[in-house]
Amino acid sequence: MKLWSGTINKSLLSNLIAVFLIVLGTVLPAPYARFAFDTGLFSLSGGLTNWLAVHMLFERVPGLYGSGxxxxxxxxxxxxxxxxxxxxxxxxxxxxxxxxxxxxxxxxxxxxxxxxxxxxxxxxxxxxxxxxxxxxxxxxxxxxxxxxxxxxxxxxxxxxxxxxxxxxxxxxxxxxxxxxxxxxxxxxxxxxxxxxxxxxxxxxxxxxxxxxxxxxxxxxxxHLGWLVVWGCAFGGVIGFAVSILRMG
Known part of the structure; x- marks a missing residue:
C-alpha cells in the first residue's frame, strides 16, 4: 500500500514507537515486559487499523465494503x-x-x-x-x-x-x-x-x-494522519489497561 509523504512522519513514527515497545517487551524482565508488550501490541493494532481506514477512504479495496x-x-x-x-x-x-x-x-x-x-x-x-x-x-x-x-x-x-x-x-x-x-x-x-x-x-x-x-x-x-497517531495512542492506553487487569 502507498504511504503518503505528508503523513509518513507522524504515522510512521507512531507505528515505529509501537514496534519498539513490542520488541522491548521481549527483552525486559517481568513484570515490565508484559506492560511494554501489551501496550505496543495494542498501539500497533490501533495505528495500523486507522492507517488502513485512511487508505480505504481514497482507494477501493476488493472485498472491503465502503472503501474508496x-x-x-x-x-x-x-x-x-x-x-x-x-x-x-x-x-x-x-x-x-x-x-x-x-x-x-x-x-x-x-x-x-x-x-x-x-x-x-x-x-x-x-x-x-x-x-x-x-x-x-x-x-x-x-x-x-x-x-x-x-x-x-x-x-x-x-x-x-x-x-x-x-x-x-x-x-x-x-x-x-x-x-x-x-x-x-x-x-x-x-x-x-x-x-x-x-x-x-x-x-x-x-x-x-x-x-x-x-x-x-x-x-x-x-489532518487524516492524526488518525493514525490517535489510533496508536488509544490502542496503547487500552493495552496498558489490559496489562493492569491481568496483574489483578
Whole structure:
C-alpha cells in the first residue's frame, strides 16, 4: 500500500514507537515486559487499523465494503461541479450581449472566461464533498480529529486548487474557439445554453476520479494522519489497561 509523504512522519513514527515497545517487551524482565508488550501490541493494532481506514477512504479495496468512498461518489461530485459552472457561466456575465456588441475577440473572450472561472463559488462543492466523507463509514473516525470543523480550514485551499484546474482545463484555444463560435452564431439563448453545456461536459469528462482523489488527498492527508497517531495512542492506553487487569 502507498504511504503518503505528508503523513509518513507522524504515522510512521507512531507505528515505529509501537514496534519498539513490542520488541522491548521481549527483552525486559517481568513484570515490565508484559506492560511494554501489551501496550505496543495494542498501539500497533490501533495505528495500523486507522492507517488502513485512511487508505480505504481514497482507494477501493476488493472485498472491503465502503472503501474508496471519494471515487465511488465521484459522479455526484462532478454533476455538482457541472451545474455550478454552467449556472455561473451564464449568470456572471451576459455573454450573448458581449458578442452581439461586436467586441468578440479571442483575447477578450479568454479574459472574460477566466474572470468567470476565477469567481466560481466552490464552497458548496467542498461542503458536499465533506458531507459525503462524514456520512461514510469513516465519519466517526474523522470526528476524532474534530470532524467538519477540523476540515474547515481546507476549504480555501481546496477551492483554489479546483479553480486553478478549471482555469487550466478551459484555457485550451480550441475549446475557447468552439464556445465563442456558438455564442456568436446568433442562436437563441436556450440553444446556446445547450451547446455550451455540451462543450463544458466534454471538458469535464476529462476530470477523472483519480484527479479528484489526488486533489482531495493532497489537501487533507496531513489532518487524516492524526488518525493514525490517535489510533496508536488509544490502542496503547487500552493495552496498558489490559496489562493492569491481568496483574489483578
Amino acid at each position: 468512498v471519494v471515487q465511488i461518489r465521484f459522479e455526484e461530485f462532478k454533476l455538482g461541479i457541472r451545474a455550478l459552472i454552467i449556472e455561473q457561466f451564464f449568470e456572471k456575465a451576459d455573454l450573448t450581449a458581449f458578442f452581439s456588441e461586436g467586441k468578440a475577440s479571442s483575447e477578450l473572450f479568454r479574459s472574460r472566461l477566466n474572470e468567470i472561472l476565477g469567481e466560481l463559488d466552490l464552497d458548496n462543492a467542498f461542503d458536499s464533498l465533506v458531507d459525503v466523507i462524514m456520512a461514510s463509514s469513516f465519519g466517526n473516525m474523522i470526528s476524532m480529529i474534530g470532524g467538519k470543523d477540523a476540515l474547515g480550514p481546507l476549504k480555501v485551499p481546496f477551492s483554489n486548487k479546483m479553480r486553478d484546474y478549471f482555469q487550466s482545463a478551459f484555457a485550451d484555444p480550441d475549446l475557447l474557439d468552439k464556445i465563442k463560435s456558438q455564442l456568436s452564431n446568433g442562436l437563441s439563448d436556450d440553444t446556446i445554453r445547450e451547446k455550451v453545456a455540451s462543450i463544458i461536459d466534454q471538458r469535464l469528462d476529462q476530470l477523472t476520479p483519480q484527479m479528484v482523489k489526488e486533489i482531495v488527498q493532497t489537501m487533507i492527508h496531513k
